Amino acid sequence: MRRVAVTGLGCICSQGRDVDEFSQALSSGTSGIGALTIVPTERTVCKVAAEVHGYDPDDWLMPQESQRLDRFAQFAVIAGREAMRAAGFVPSREQGLRSAVVMGSGIGGLSTLDIGFQRLYVEGHNKVYPLSVPKVMLNAGVSALSMQFGILGPCYAVSSACSSANHAISLAFAMVRSGQADLALTGGSEACLTFGMVKAWEALRVLAPDTCRPFSKGRQGIVLGEGAGALILEPLDLALARGATIHAELVGCGLSSDASDLTLPDPDGAARAMQAALLDAGLAPEQVNYINAHGTGTPANDASETRAIRAVFGAHAGRLAVSSTKSMHGHALGAAGALEAVATIQALKTQIAPPTINYLEPDPDCDLDYVANQARPMPIEVALSNSFAFGGLNAVVAFRRYP
Incomplete structure (x- = not known):
């Protein structure tokens, strides 16, 4: 089994238009949550979101690209390009045969679907945009990235609600570690801020009216976010041989299912995923220093995750730094795990645990x-990043600092 290095990172979200901006915002505890502007709010109770502020696809994409890609796929391409640039490696055709793209998304081309339904059902038009189907499909970003970089190996999308990105990362990790691929571009993207989706989340009664306060007394729910995160995974020996920068080592993944309830979290399922990640990585619980928690800000999730962490780590749980960066970049659903993987790797690189802001x-x-309200400089050698999804689907990834 090969050791797996992270050699490239990319992201776009409410906190930043690239990894550097994102990292600075995390360290300073700067919130990306604000007024919801891309959705009319006259008929919504929710007035806040973590949207990519001032987003203009023309800043990143050629006009023909932006026309053919839904917002979620545009985000995937933007983050993927940054990660590939950071890795400093564009595969030759021969290398492309040994490369892969695996990205997660919970919903896919929702904006395109929303616009098409508006035209058909409200405005009475009899036609929709001719490329609606390829814009809606969950693999749109994956396909665009494979074409752009000549990646000819396994390429596909993963959808498991809020665990989509961590499931994608886990599958890409397995391919690189086993020798099935020598490079994998992985992560997740989401653009879920449409009128219909905001109303759907309102119906669940889990949206916070003001901001996201994970683990805090008085928390009232999630704040929807959007964006994308991307990682480049390579075998450590091959990455070192070509002189690549090693951002971190991906050492383990743990997957589980609650098999109990569609929406209520089960601490046993979450605990089993963390235990599986530790076992896969060959780590003792005492070796973990930091956990980037799923931490949605709902009363049920935060209490359940806390119980799960205590079950796995025992007395060491009290010595762990645990934070939810969703307090700053919101809950990006299928992209959440990707953004949080980037945040976790940045914590390892900077030796700064990002805060849980808005904590009362x-x-x-x-x-x-x-890590209430302020980032904390501290030694971080090993970190976990948790994702727990509706449907009881759990995915945890473990990273180790690379010297």
């Missing part, structure tokens, strides 16, 4: 160290 006061059901 402790909740008796959430009794861990949540």
Whole structure:
């Protein structure tokens, strides 16, 4: 089994238009949550979101690209391009045969679907945009990236709600580690801020009215976000041989299913995913320093995740730094794990645990160290990043600092 290096990172989200901006915002505790502007809010209770502010596809894409790609796929291409540039490696045709793209998305081309339905059902038009189907499909970003970089090996999309990106990363990791691929571009993207989707989340009664306060007493729910994160994975020996920068080492993944409820989290399922990640990585619980928590800001999720962490780490749980960066970049659904993987790797690189901002006061059901409100310089050698999805689908990835 080969060791797997992360040699490239890319992202776009409410906190930043690239990895450097994102990292600076995380370290400074700068929130990307603000007024919802890309959706009419006259008929919505929710007025806030973590949208990519001032986004103009022409800043990144050629006009023909932006016309053919839904917003979620545009984000995937933007983050993927940054990651490939950072890796400094464009595969030859021969290398392309040994390369892969695996990206996650919970919803896919929702904006295109929303616009098409508006034309058909509200405005009474009898036709929609001719490329609606390829714009809607979940693999649109994957296909665009494969074409752009000549990646000829396994290329596909993964959809498992809020765990989509971590499931994609886990599959890409398995391919590189096993020798099936010598390079994998992986992560996740989402653009879920449409009128219909905001109303759907309102119906679940889990949207916060003001901001996201994970693990805090008085938390009222999630804030929807959008964006994309991307990682380049390579075998460590091949990456070193070509002189690549090693951002971190991906050392393990753990997957589980609750098999109990569509929406209510089960701490046992979350615990089994973390335990599986530790076992896969050959790590003892005491070796973990930091956890980037799923931390949605809902009463049920945060208490359940806290119980799961205590079950896995025992007495060491009290010595862990645990934070939810969703307090800053919102909940990007299928892209959440990708953004949080980038945040976790940046924590390893900078030796700074990002904060859980908007924290008011402790909740008796959430009794861990949540790095409240301010980032914390600290030694971080090993970190986990948790994703737990509706449907009870859990995926945890483990990273180790590379010297």
